[in-house]
């Protein structure tokens with residue numbers, strides 16, 4: 389079994405119905421060992437299918453899913469995880485995250501963490517964590533019973549939202565940062581600074597973006613259904629940026645958040 393979250397994963401949000409299984413299978417065959425899904429994406433069954441079809445041993449693969457914020461009460465969480473477990477069909481889920489914190493902490497974090505531990509004892513999951521937690525909520529979660537086992541805080545990070553304070557606060561608590569929407573909704577492909585740095589390295593702007601995240605100790609999620617893009621993205625792990633490149637990318641930060649739904653916490 390994989391015991392730590394692999395540093396480069398495939399995302400599956402907004403993948404067209406019917407395309408997820410093939411995209412998961414192709415990524416796994418290229419070398420990816422980490423797949424990210426969520427109850428909300430309505431594609432857990434296809435993710436499980438892709439894992440089974442890949443021919444890669446189950447124990448070499450890390451699959452993350454997420455529980456929607458309306459299912460964080462103990463009974464709802466256990467019930468919803470039984471459904472995720474059944475849909476995925478891959479045995480215990482490697483990692484389950486709270487997708488978004490309970491608005492105004494209506495469901496106490498301690499209740500959800502205790503339910504995660506119960507779900508683990510039922511064989512539904514192996515590890516748990518959080519997503520979209522600002523620093524004060526994350527700190528409270530880590531201090532709650534069972535909170536020291538939180539594996540990651542999955543948050544939006546891109547060159548245009550470096551999210552520096554939250555990244556540093558998360559890492560200081562001993563929790564891994566996982567970055568979603570790393571390309572700033574496609575903006576990275578044409579950003580002149582990223583294009584320029586990419587030219588210097590014989591790389592693409594997407595690869596440069598992923599290399600910058602990896603250099604900050606951040607786990608990267610990139611989503612693509614296109615096998616060529618998947619391979620290019622995977623190869624970003626070979627790109628080594630120098631201090632000047634990193635400083636130039638750091639300077640692109642505008643604090644521009646793309647994911648900010650009405651139920652989001654106060655950032």
Ligand SMILES: NC(=O)c1ccc[n+]([C@@H]2O[C@H](COP(=O)([O-])OP(=O)(O)OC[C@H]3O[C@@H](n4cnc5c(N)ncnc54)[C@H](OP(=O)(O)O)[C@@H]3O)[C@@H](O)[C@H]2O)c1
Pocket residue numbers: 398399400401402424425487519520542543567568569570571572573574577594609610611612613614617618620621647
């Ligand atoms: N926790 C949360 O609240 C949350 C929120 C959002 C996302 N996520 C997770 O994070 C993952 C990544 O985020 P994302 O899907 O928004 O963003 P992303 O990976 O930044 O962008 C995906 C899009 O970029 C395109 N793309 C990827 N690589 C490319 C390349 N090398 N060249 C050209 N186009 C490329 C893809 O098109 P093609 O398919 O054509 O390649 C796709 O349209 C999600 O899939 C999901 O698993 C989590």
